[in-house]
Amino acid sequence: MSGSGFSRRxxxxxxxxxxxxxxxxxxxxxxxxxxxxxxxxxxxxxxFDVKDARVTVVMEDSSPTARNIxxxxxxxxYLAPSWTMSMAEAERMIRxxxxxAILRVPPDFSRRLASGNxxxxxxxxxxxxNTASVIEGYVGGAIALPMQQxxxxxxxxxxxxxxxxxxxxxxxxxxxxxxxxxxxxxIVLVMTLIGAFLTSLLVAREWERGTLESLFVTPVRPLELxxxxxxxxxxxxxxxxxxxxxxxxxxxxxxxxGSLWVIVVSSLLYLMVSLALGLFISAATRNQFAASQVAxxxxxxxxxxxxxxxxxxxxxxxxxxxxxxxxxATHFMxxxxxxxxxxxxxxxxxxxxxxxxLYTVVLIGLARRSLRKKLD
Amino acid sequence: MSGPDxxxxxxxxRRTFEGPDGRIIAVDGISMTARANELTAIVGPxxxxxxxxxxxxxxxxxxxxxxxxxxxxxxxxxxxxxxNRISYMPQRFGLYExxxxxxxxxxxxxxxxxxQEDRKERFKRMLEMTDMARFTDRPAGKLSGGMKQxxxxxxxxxxxxxxxxxxxxxxxVDPLSRRDLWKIVQQLIQQERLGVIVSTAYMDExxxxxxxxxxxxxxxxxxxxxxxxxxxxxGLTFTAMPCEGMPARALQARLIDAPDLVIDAVPxxxxxxxxxxxxxxxxRLDALLDNAPVxxxxxxxxxxxxxxxxxxxxxxxxxxxxxxxxxxxxxxxxTDDGKPVIVVRxxxxxxxDFTAVASTSFDVARGEIFGLLGxxxxxxxxxxxxxxxxxxxxxxxxxxxxxxLRHARAEARGRIGYVSQKFALYGDLSVRENLEFFxxxxxxxxxxxxxxVSASLExxxxxxxxxxxxxxxxxxxxxxxxxxxxxxxxxxxxxxxxSGIDPLARRAFWRTITALAGSGVTIxxxxxxxxxxxxxxxxxxxxAGEVLALGTPRQVREQAGDxxxxxxxxxxxxVEQGRTARERKDRAA
Numbered sequence: 001m002s003g004s005g006f007s008r009r010x011x012x013x014x015x016x017x018x019x020x021x022x023x024x025x026x027x028x029x030x031x032x033x034x035x036x037x038x039x040x041x042x043x044x045x046x047x048f049d050v051k052d053a054r055v056t057v058v059m060e061d062s063s064p065t066a067r068n069i070x071x072x073x074x075x076x077x078y079l080a081p082s083w084t085m086s087m088a089e090a091e092r093m094i095r096x097x098x099x100x101a102i103l104r105v106p107p108d109f110s111r112r113l114a115s116g117n118x119x120x121x122x123x124x125x126x127x128x129x130n131t132a133s134v135i136e137g138y139v140g141g142a143i144a145l146p147m148q149q150x151x152x153x154x155x156x157x158x159x160x161x162x163x164x165x166x167x168x169x170x171x172x173x174x175x176x177x178x179x180x181x182x183x184x185x186x187i188v189l190v191m192t193l194i195g196a197f198l199t200s201l202l203v204a205r206e207w208e209r210g211t212l213e214s215l216f217v218t219p220v221r222p223l224e225l226x227x228x229x230x231x232x233x234x235x236x237x238x239x240x241x242x243x244x245x246x247x248x249x250x251x252x253x254x255x256x257x258g259s260l261w262v263i264v265v266s267s268l269l270y271l272m273v274s275l276a277l278g279l280f281i282s283a284a285t286r287n288q289f290a291a292s293q294v295a296x297x298x299x300x301x302x303x304x305x306x307x308x309x310x311x312x313x314x315x316x317x318x319x320x321x322x323x324x325x326x327x328x329a330t331h332f333m334x335x336x337x338x339x340x341x342x343x344x345x346x347x348x349x350x351x352x353x354x355x356x357x358l359y360t361v362v363l364i365g366l367a368r369r370s371l372r373k374k375l376d
Numbered sequence: 377m378s379g380p381d382x383x384x385x386x387x388x389x390r391r392t393f394e395g396p397d398g399r400i401i402a403v404d405g406i407s408m409t410a411r412a413n414e415l416t417a418i419v420g421p422x423x424x425x426x427x428x429x430x431x432x433x434x435x436x437x438x439x440x441x442x443x444x445x446x447x448x449x450x451x452x453x454x455x456x457x458x459x460n461r462i463s464y465m466p467q468r469f470g471l472y473e474x475x476x477x478x479x480x481x482x483x484x485x486x487x488x489x490x491x492q493e494d495r496k497e498r499f500k501r502m503l504e505m506t507d508m509a510r511f512t513d514r515p516a517g518k519l520s521g522g523m524k525q526x527x528x529x530x531x532x533x534x535x536x537x538x539x540x541x542x543x544x545x546x547x548x549v550d551p552l553s554r555r556d557l558w559k560i561v562q563q564l565i566q567q568e569r570l571g572v573i574v575s576t577a578y579m580d581e582x583x584x585x586x587x588x589x590x591x592x593x594x595x596x597x598x599x600x601x602x603x604x605x606x607x608x609x610x611g612l613t614f615t616a617m618p619c620e621g622m623p624a625r626a627l628q629a630r631l632i633d634a635p636d637l638v639i640d641a642v643p644x645x646x647x648x649x650x651x652x653x654x655x656x657x658x659x660r661l662d663a664l665l666d667n668a669p670v671x672x673x674x675x676x677x678x679x680x681x682x683x684x685x686x687x688x689x690x691x692x693x694x695x696x697x698x699x700x701x702x703x704x705x706x707x708x709x710x711t712d713d714g715k716p717v718i719v720v721r722x723x724x725x726x727x728x729d730f731t732a733v734a735s736t737s738f739d740v741a742r743g744e745i746f747g748l749l750g751x752x753x754x755x756x757x758x759x760x761x762x763x764x765x766x767x768x769x770x771x772x773x774x775x776x777x778x779x780x781l782r783h784a785r786a787e788a789r790g791r792i793g794y795v796s797q798k799f800a801l802y803g804d805l806s807v808r809e810n811l812e813f814f815x816x817x818x819x820x821x822x823x824x825x826x827x828x829v830s831a832s833l834e835x836x837x838x839x840x841x842x843x844x845x846x847x848x849x850x851x852x853x854x855x856x857x858x859x860x861x862x863x864x865x866x867x868x869x870x871x872x873x874x875s876g877i878d879p880l881a882r883r884a885f886w887r888t889i890t891a892l893a894g895s896g897v898t899i900x901x902x903x904x905x906x907x908x909x910x911x912x913x914x915x916x917x918x919x920a921g922e923v924l925a926l927g928t929p930r931q932v933r934e935q936a937g938d939x940x941x942x943x944x945x946x947x948x949x950x951v952e953q954g955r956t957a958r959e960r961k962d963r964a965a
Contacts, residue, residue: 005489012486016472016479023474211470214531217434217459218487373455375436376393 009220013228017202021232030197031236032243035190039247042186049178050134052080056090056099059083061109069120069150070105072142079138100125101135172341179252184340185309187244187267188333192303194237195274200295202229203282203371213375222371226364230275237271248340258339262349266339269356270332274299276363277328283370303329308337328359382448383539383571384410384433389442391428395846402428404594405442410573410587412447412539415565417582418575419681420591421878422849426575427467429591430543433573434464447538463537467544469528473517477508477527480516484531495534502530505560521752522553529560540564542574546581548875550751551906551944552951558584577878579678580944588677590684597684602677609651609679612639616648617669624648625745625890625911627668632887637661640682640883643910645942646930651679685880715778717742717867717898718763723772725758732758734921735772740914742866745889745899747912751951755921756902757871763900764869765789777866790818793865795856797872803845807838807855811862818863832858836888850881857888868892870901874908886911906943917950924954 021027057070062085073081082099084090093099104121112118122139124132203225206212215225241264248254256263278295285291305311306320307329313321324330335352338345391403403425410416418426431437433446435455444451446458471480481502485495503509506526511519516527525545532540542561546554558581564570574585582588583602590598590605598605618627624643631641631650637660641650652661716739725733733755740746750756761767762774765785774781777791801810811829815821820828833840836858844855853873860868870889874882882905890911893899901912909915910929917925917932925932932950933940939949 008489009487012483016475016483019479020472020474206470209470209473210466210468211472213436213466213468214464214470214528215487216436217462217464218484219456219460219489220487373436373459374438375431376438 005219006221006224010224010228013220013224014231017228018232021236027198027236031194031233032239034193034197035240035243038190038193039183039186039244039251042182042189043179043247043252046178046182050131050138051078053078053101053131053135053138054099055079055081055101055103055135055139056093057081057083058087058090058102058104059085060087060107061105063110065110065113065150066105069143069146070103072146073103073139076138076142079135079142094123094125100131101139103139180254180341181337182310183244183248183252183254184336185307185333187241187336188270188303188307188309188329189300190240190244191237191267191271191274191332192299192329194233194240194271195276195278196295196300197292198236199229199233199275199278200282200291201288203279203367204286204288204291207286208288216373216375220373222368222373225371226276226279226367229279230272230364233275234268234271237275238268241267241271254340256340257343259344262344263336263339266332266335266349266353266356269353269360270328273328273332273356273359273363276360276367280363280367280370283367299329302327303333306330307333309333328356331355381412382409383412383414383416383446384408384573385445386429387443389429389432389444390440391425391432391437392440401594403432403439406591406594406596407442408589408596408599410571410589412571413565413569414571414587415561415585416571416573416587416589417585418573418589418591419577419579419582420575420597421577421685421880423593423878424591425594426591427543430464430541430573430575434462434541435459461538462541463532463535463539464541465528465532465543465545467547469525469531471516471524471528471531474515476513476515477519478512480527480531481534485534488535490535498534502533505563506530507556522549522556525549525553526557526560529557533560533564536568536570538571540570540572542572544575544577546576546578548752548904550754550904551948552751554578554581555948579676579681582681583677590681592685592688597688598680605680606675606677607680609675609683611672611675612651612654612683613673613675613679614650614652615644615671615673616650616665617646617671618648619666619668623913625886627665628911629887629890630664630666632883634664637664639686640679642883642907644907645910645933649673651683682879685878689880715742716740717777718746718900719773719775720763721773723759723762723774724770725755725762725767726770731921733762736918736921736923738916738923738926740898740900742898743893743896744913745893745901745911747909747915748900748902748918749906749909749915749947750918754918756918758921759918760869760871760900760902764792764794790863791866793860793863793868795860795868795870795873797875801844801852801856801859803843805844806840807842807844807847808833808840810844810855811840811859814859815862820863828862828864832862850877850884853877853881853885857885861892865897867898867900870899872902872904875904882908906947909943909947917947919951919954920958922954925950 055073057073059066059070070081073079081103087102087104090099090102090104094102102121102123104123106119106121109118109120120143122136124136126132203212206215245260245263249256277299281295281298282291285294302323303309306313306316306324307327308324313324313330316324331352335348338348386406386408389403389406390401393400393402406425406429418429420426428437432439432444433451435446435451435458438452447461449458451458472483475483481499485499490498503512506523506529508523508527508530511523516524519527529542529545540561545557549557561572561574562584565572574581576582586601588600588602588605589596616627616631618624624646628641628643628648631638631648637653637656639651639653641648718740720739721737723733723736724731736759748756748759758767762769762781763776765776765781765788769781776788779788779791781788802813805813808829811832812825815825815828832838836854838851838855838858844852847855857873874885877885886908889899889901903909912929914926914928915932916923925935927935929943933943933946936946936949940946
């Protein structure tokens with residue numbers, strides 16, 4: 001009796017939740033359309049790569065040697081140099097936001113080059129420090145090559161003062177493409193979003209509309225309520241996951257070096273954590289507005305800022321690092337990025353999945369507790 | 377105390393809540409026994425503790441102290457066993473508004489484990505009883521208020537319980553739906569020998585029950601069969617006929633202002649029903665009645681109930697009902713030129729294809745109390761909003777205080793006061809701050825504002841420092857009235873001002889209204905309480921957007937013919953006549 005009662009009630013409740021979800025169009029907009037928008041926005045719109053950086057070159061020395069040195073700037077796809085003779089003009093441009101950097105070739109450049117202590121001045125617009133340091137790297141790279149060639153031609157040994165040459169290689173993300181690490185992170189954001197925006201409203205809505213009171217005085221058990229509420233949203237999350245994976249592979253050509261099934265299983269685990277957290281917040285606040293605010297502040301915003309999605313956690317103060325370690329999103333963020341770009345690394349996979357399973361069990365337990373059939 | 381014949385037994389039951397302003401004692405030492413297979417009523421004013429008591433019986437709240445057995449089971453120890461055997465309908469039944477009628481029924485049948493083979497027959501019967509077989513595919517959210525309540529009852533009764541708990545099933549429901557609900561409950565009691573406990577604020581409902589418990593402020597005031605309880609008012613109940621040309625409410629006002637002689641007085645059927653104080657001097661009473669002919673009448677449960685409450689309140693000044701002569705606030709601009717202050721001609725309002733108000737015409741004279749009555753969804757609120765200038769009319773002519781609402785809406789609004797159903801007050805502000813805010817919104821400032829606010833505080837006996845959000849309903853209602861009257865409007869609009877307010881506060885409210893009308897303020901009011909129509913000079917009954925009856929309460933009762941013995945029956949008869957006529961017309965067309 002009790003066994004069949006459980007499944008009968010669970011089916012009835014799940015059917016009810018699914019119908020409610022499908023009939024409220026805003027659910028589908030937030031659950032399916034918003035993730036699609038996020039994918040396109042983050043994939044195409046947000047990028048830390050700098051292309052066509054505007055560098056103003058001030059040629060105070062117009063000797064062929066000097067021209068030769070800065071000519072390298074023109075060949076780079078990342079730089080869009082412009083030329084001027086006046087430093088004042090260049091300064092005006094950078095102030096007016098027409099230029100991102102000034103490369104100044106001083107009048108005594110050729111003369112000092114001959115004596116081996118030539119100097120170029122690079123002024124960067126530090127308003128956006130991230131872009132500034134990227135441009136610094138580009139300009140340095142663009143000038144290094146002609147300098148090398150010049151040295152070869154004149155026979156001078158450029159490594160006279162130090163004999164170490166550094167050969168750089170970036171591993172896992174060879175081209176340093178930011179979409180490669182943003183797109184896997186998007187899976188974390190999208191899974192978080194469903195919990196924060198959809199399941200966080202479910203129980204609170206029933207409190208506000210008074211439907212829970214009627215439901216409580218039936219043979220229904222709290223666990224049945226929790227599971228029935230999760231089920232339809234696991235489906236939505238699954239569809240979103242497929243969208244993310246397809247976009248990663250075909251739109252953004254992000255490598256998937258880990259096994260697909262590990263990516264899927266760990267993503268679904270994190271989805272469960274996110275949904276259960278939303279449900280618990282909803283049951284604890286009993287108010288839709290409060291629930292969505294709390295969910296936004298405790299899950300979506302931290303997942304965006306403190307999980308290592310964009311900002312490197314190691315640069316943050318210790319307290320923030322501790323908080324970030326409490327967030328389930330941080331553990332999944334590390335795991336999914338590794339899975340996409342580095343491949344299966346089992347100790348990491350097992351540890352993080354174990355953490356996610358623990359969170360799921362604890363949060364479902366809490367949600368169930370806060371749905372005990374009591375009105376006070 | 378428990379056995380097969382006992383449905384509920386409580387022993388010194390207590391329950392308190394932590395409120396924002398300290399402890400609230402909701403149920404304060406109640407001991408009671410309700411018999412099985414019987415209809416038991418719990419009556420009491422708003423805030424008496426009825427809902428808390430019902431929720432404890434349903435196992436949704438744990439008692440702080442005392443014992444409570446339902447069907448012989450200790451509810452606090454094993455709520456689930458009780459819940460498996462009872463059905464409970466909360467005050468606001470939780471229908472899933474985006475699910476259809478059938479889907480709601482299926483859900484509750486599944487949850488209760490009603491076997492498939494029993495379902496067909498049960499659903500058929502429930503849909504027939506509630507007259508909803510035609511609407512099974514309609515989403516519950518698209519039903520009218522009365523229909524929702526009936527569907528809630530049907531969902532509660534998808535299986536036959538051992539005990540049915542109904543928490544104020546008829547609150548906010550129009551008289552027609554109320555009658556239908558009771559028909560269903562009574563059929564079930566007869567056919568299934570069902571035990572029912574119902575809480576209600578309507579005395580005519582309590583009168584149908586075998587046993588009545590009267591509650592007030594968490595305590596049990598009295599218990600017994602209605603016939604036994606009634607006897608308390610024996611020999612004290614009378615009807616007085618006002619002299620020719622005198623409105624019944626004027627006589628009623630005089631009687632209710634003499635609490636040492638009269639316990640209670642209400643206008644009814646053109647005369648005044650009153651209860652005299654047992655120790656009232658005959659001479660003084662005669663002087664008060666001033667030769668109005670008086671006849672004794674049979675006592676009713678309502679009379680006894682009012683006596684219980686008055687005794688409890690000590691007939692003195694209380695927080696809920698100040699029974700002192702209300703000072704009459706005088707509108708600034710009242711000048712009687714004999715012209716009607718509100719003129720409505722062929723007013724129509726459509727929402728898409730749906731006609732909410734169809735070709736309505738009426739006038740309201742200055743100083744009149746005009747009542748707008750109708751079942752849920754009749755178009756009252758729409759008409760009301762158009763009169764206040766909150767909603768533009770689709771077509772027709774609308775004049776308020778001599779101003780055409782099409783052109784001078786803002787100006788017209790300055791001349792009217794509006795008290796909405798939900799009492800639009802800022803809960804976090806104090807009483808004084810609310811008054812100052814609304815005064816400021818109407819353009820009062822400086823000394824004028826301060827004077828009006830202190831006058832209002834005194835007139836409505838308000839405590840300026842109290843926080844508005846935690847006031848009792850009757851108090852809030854007084855504050856809402858005070859804010860609506862601050863700018864001394866010529867016309868006051870009141871949208872269901874008395875729903876959710878206890879009978880004593882309602883008496884006090886109407887006393888203020890009649891005094892206002894006496895000073896020349898025109899009053900437009902909507903209400904669900906049909907007996908309150910008797911306070912009005914004229915009433916209009918609306919259904920499906922059309923005015924079915926318009927006139928004085930007496931004329932409306934006469935229009936209803938034999939059915940018009942009281943306002944409630946007259947209302948039901950007129951609305952039903954209107955509906956049959958419309959159906960005939962639809963069929964012809």
